[in-house]
Amino acid sequence: MTAPVRPARYRVAERQDETRDTVTLGLLPVDPPIPAHQPGQFTMLYAPGIGEVPISISGTGPGAGLVQTIRAVGAVTRALCAAGEGQMIGVRGPYGTHWDVGGASGTDLLIVAGGIGLAPLREALLAAIGEGDRHRRIVVLIGARSPRDLVFARELDGWRRDGAEVEVTVDQAAAGWTGHVGVVTQLLGRTGIDPARTTALLCGPEVMMRVTARELLTLGVPATRIRVSLERNMRCGVAECGHCQLGPLLLCRDGPVISYTMAASLLAIKEL
Numbered sequence: 001m002t003a004p005v006r007p008a009r010y011r012v013a014e015r016q017d018e019t020r021d022t023v024t025l026g027l028l029p030v031d032p033p034i035p036a037h038q039p040g041q042f043t044m045l046y047a048p049g050i051g052e053v054p055i056s057i058s059g060t061g062p063g064a065g066l067v068q069t070i071r072a073v074g075a076v077t078r079a080l081c082a083a084g085e086g087q088m089i090g091v092r093g094p095y096g097t098h099w100d101v102g103g104a105s106g107t108d109l110l111i112v113a114g115g116i117g118l119a120p121l122r123e124a125l126l127a128a129i130g131e132g133d134r135h136r137r138i139v140v141l142i143g144a145r146s147p148r149d150l151v152f153a154r155e156l157d158g159w160r161r162d163g164a165e166v167e168v169t170v171d172q173a174a175a176g177w178t179g180h181v182g183v184v185t186q187l188l189g190r191t192g193i194d195p196a197r198t199t200a201l202l203c204g205p206e207v208m209m210r211v212t213a214r215e216l217l218t219l220g221v222p223a224t225r226i227r228v229s230l231e232r233n234m235r236c237g238v239a240e241c242g243h244c245q246l247g248p249l250l251l252c253r254d255g256p257v258i259s260y261t262m263a264a265s266l267l268a269i270k271e272l
Helices: 075-081 115-130 153-161 184-190 206-219 260-266
Strands: 008-019 022-029 042-047 051-061 065-071 088-095 108-114 137-144 165-170 198-203 226-229 257-259
Touching: 008 065, 022 051, 022 075, 022 088, 042 065, 042 075, 051 075, 051 088, 051 115, 065 075, 065 115, 108 115, 108 184, 108 206, 115 137, 115 198, 115 226, 137 184, 153 165, 165 184, 184 206, 198 206, 206 226, 206 260, 226 260, 257 260
Parallel strands: 108 137, 108 198, 137 165, 198 226
Antiparallel strands: 008 022, 008 088, 022 065, 042 051, 042 088, 051 065, 226 257
């Protein structure tokens, strides 16, 4: 089904403050809901009277609901983060490509997230957990600037109880922090993954994805089994405006999730 280009009204049913500038909203449809989505796709969220922005879907709620995690970085995202329960938000989508979690069956699934990059990966993780033993292992490596910048902190223990191996590192420790301190790539050597049988999903700052992919290639993970999610200036979501063009791709249609092989060629990364 083709995603509509007119927004459907959704009501904020609940909100959860993740960090000082990041909020997770649970949205319920007031109009007919948007079509079903896949982990890794995004919507265009409209703050009435202000504008709209692309936001990755971080989960599925009850009653055709959506879970979307938003960081306040501009006028529209600040308005969305300030939305209270009962407020109406416009939703278009879903748009873009997805993580293809099912295609990773039989492999070690390695999820590497930097900062808010955990939001587009959250639903992929939940989908993999829900598939039971279809994956040999599910390994999650999370990097944040500091403990207070860690999103979904309340969910980590639950993911571990459900079978995921979750490791967290921060750039700067704080009082009471007993975990790892350093960049997320420092955790790769501790995973014990089988490189030849690993599928890696990466999302975060481009430099973090580039360095992580390079380390994975060095370990022996095939480039074709490394997937990244790229951000560009998406404005329309329907491949018409051209603002998200990257080489031959329009990332709102051909991305945001693409293979690292494709990403490396488009971004002229010399490791490949």
